[in-house]
Amino acid sequence: MSRRLQSGITLLLALGQSMWCCSWADTSIPPSYHWGRGISWPDADFNLGGYINVSYQYPEKKANQLKLDELSLFLTWSPHQRVRFFSEVEVDDWQSTRNSDSFAHALRAERLYVDLLATEAATVRFGKFLTPIGRWNVIHAAPLIWTSTRPLVTDEMLFSPHINGVMLTQRWQFNERNLDMSVYSDHSGRLNVFDSGTSGFDTGFGGRVNFDLSETAQIGLSFIDFNNEIAPKADRNDLLGVDFLWKKDGYEVAAEAIYRHAGDSQGQEKGLFVQGIAPLTEHLFGIARYEYLIGTHHFIDLDTHVGVAGLAWRPYVPLVFKAEYRFGSQNGLVAPSGFFTSISMFF
Amino acid sequence: MMNVRILTLLLVMLSSQARADDILVITGHDTSFKNFSSKRVKNIFLRKTLLNEAGGGWIPLNLNADDPIRLAFSRTLFNLPPEALEPYWNEQYFQGIAPPYVVASEEAMLRFVAGTRGAIGYILPCHLDGRVKVVFKVTTKYDLKLYCNTGA
Numbered sequence: 001m002s003r004r005l006q007s008g009i010t011l012l013l014a015l016g017q018s019m020w021c022c023s024w025a026d027t028s029i030p031p032s033y034h035w036g037r038g039i040s041w042p043d044a045d046f047n048l049g050g051y052i053n054v055s056y057q058y059p060e061k062k063a064n065q066l067k068l069d070e071l072s073l074f075l076t077w078s079p080h081q082r083v084r085f086f087s088e089v090e091v092d093d094w095q096s097t098r099n100s101d102s103f104a105h106a107l108r109a110e111r112l113y114v115d116l117l118a119t120e121a122a123t124v125r126f127g128k129f130l131t132p133i134g135r136w137n138v139i140h141a142a143p144l145i146w147t148s149t150r151p152l153v154t155d156e157m158l159f160s161p162h163i164n165g166v167m168l169t170q171r172w173q174f175n176e177r178n179l180d181m182s183v184y185s186d187h188s189g190r191l192n193v194f195d196s197g198t199s200g201f202d203t204g205f206g207g208r209v210n211f212d213l214s215e216t217a218q219i220g221l222s223f224i225d226f227n228n229e230i231a232p233k234a235d236r237n238d239l240l241g242v243d244f245l246w247k248k249d250g251y252e253v254a255a256e257a258i259y260r261h262a263g264d265s266q267g268q269e270k271g272l273f274v275q276g277i278a279p280l281t282e283h284l285f286g287i288a289r290y291e292y293l294i295g296t297h298h299f300i301d302l303d304t305h306v307g308v309a310g311l312a313w314r315p316y317v318p319l320v321f322k323a324e325y326r327f328g329s330q331n332g333l334v335a336p337s338g339f340f341t342s343i344s345m346f347f
Numbered sequence: 348m349m350n351v352r353i354l355t356l357l358l359v360m361l362s363s364q365a366r367a368d369d370i371l372v373i374t375g376h377d378t379s380f381k382n383f384s385s386k387r388v389k390n391i392f393l394r395k396t397l398l399n400e401a402g403g404g405w406i407p408l409n410l411n412a413d414d415p416i417r418l419a420f421s422r423t424l425f426n427l428p429p430e431a432l433e434p435y436w437n438e439q440y441f442q443g444i445a446p447p448y449v450v451a452s453e454e455a456m457l458r459f460v461a462g463t464r465g466a467i468g469y470i471l472p473c474h475l476d477g478r479v480k481v482v483f484k485v486t487t488k489y490d491l492k493l494y495c496n497t498g499a
Contacts, residue, residue, distance in 0.1 A: 029448050029450075029459075036437070036440070037436075037440060037445065037446070038440070040445055042448060047443070047445055049440065051441075074440075074441070074443060076443035076444075076445075078404075081397075081398065081402070081403060081404030081465075082398065082402065082404075084397075084443065086442075086443040117397055117398045119398065119402075120396050120397075120398040120399060120400060121396070139438050139441060141441045143437065144437055144438055144441060171395070171396075173384075173386055173387075176384065176385065176386040177386075178386075178390070178395070215426060317433045317434075317437065318437070346437065346440060
């Protein structure tokens with residue numbers, strides 16, 4: 001980091017500290033910046049960070065492109081021990097060699113919520129947050145995931161990635177294992193003032209249960225009943241999901257399966273993905289994924305098989321380089337075959 | 348030759364077991380802590396539990412990642428070395444949760460815990476004094492007594 005930038009950050013932190021004298025935490029830990037963990041300001045329980053993702057896509061029979069996928073800024077602030085604000089402001093698909101968006105149009109609030117810690121095990125969340133269906137959607141940030149492409153069953157064509165509403169989460173412990181249960185209600189049609197798109201939910205309600213099967217394995221169940229903002233008078237959809245994660249010594253197996261049903265022409269679809277990770281060296285990992293989707297996917301009949309084989313190099317904790325080849329059958333429309341690569345980093 | 352190797356390995360493991368030492372989890376005298384269990388301590392140090400029973404916020408502390416006491420604490424409590432938890436902290440960073448603050452020494456840990464309501468840390472038994480109270484004991488398989496001579 002350049003000396004000028006470092007002194008700028010130090011000056012900002014010092015100014016901030018002088019403006020903000022008191023907090024609930026009587027800490028004496030000075031503000032600091034850590035690569036991949038943002039600027040932390042313990043006295044105010046404040047953190048500023050984010051991530052960037054740049055990708056190069058070379059799909060078969062389509063134009064290739066170099067793209068600034070995401071430039072994302074997180075802000076966390078806890079003004080009281082029971083209150084936590086979180087916001088993620090993102091510039092999404094802003095610059096590309098194929099076409100570029102205006103900054104104003106690309107800018108959006110990806111997440112904006114407040115958590116009220118009711119008890120040590122119960123939290124109430126208000127605002128805009130990620131839809132808790134499966135695992136991929138809630139940890140979709142490019143530096144966290146293993147591939148540049150996203151599995152079809154987690155795609156926003158299937159369910160909106162965001163909820164605008166309220167969620168209650170409660171944790172229990174059974175035999176030294178955590179059981180987390182969330183229920184939520186969505187009113188995006190009225191509350192989503194931060195996104196001009198119409199691909200979100202109109203209303204919805206749902207829940208999720210996550211259980212630690214062991215130190216290394218977790219299983220989750222998700223459900224949501226919703227209708228889409230684009231067709232609020234169409235039949236409501238019911239979506240069921242089950243997911244599994246096992247991690248040990250750098251190896252990982254993740255799987256998610258969904259089933260969505262609506263009584264009208266929206267039809268039904270079901271699908272899954274199974275992904276395995278294996279360390280090849282200390283920082284280099286091999287990835288293999290199989291995906292399947294069948295049914296009426298946004299009014300199109302699909303019977304799609306997809307395979308992904310790739311590598312991810314993580315030379316440092318916040319930084320990852322990814323390269324993969326995607327192939328399949330009847331996949332051209334929703335997940336075209338081709339070569340995909342990206343560089344992403346938490347800062 | 349193979350038998351000698353196996354015997355040596357067994358002797359090392361047995362001597363390590365015999366010299367196994369505890370690490371004490373500490374809080375200030377004005378911080379309440381009930382329902383003692385390793386899962387509860389894990390949840391606090393993984394920042395899955397942010398509030399205590401009295402409604403105050405937990406402020407967990409760590410020693411430096413290469414500190415032998417931190418290594419023993421992490422390997423015993425989480426079955427993982429500190430660096431293996433970095434992917435977990437990456438995920439938490441995306442959710443707005445920062446890892447525990449790091450202090451430079453056990454003495455710094457003692458001062459911070461004694462002076463800050465909600466702070467929770469860990470030290471060796473030989474460095475315990477009246478400024479803090481012990482709320483949990485982590486029994487390790489590591490020989491940590493040699494770090495008593497280095498001072499807190």
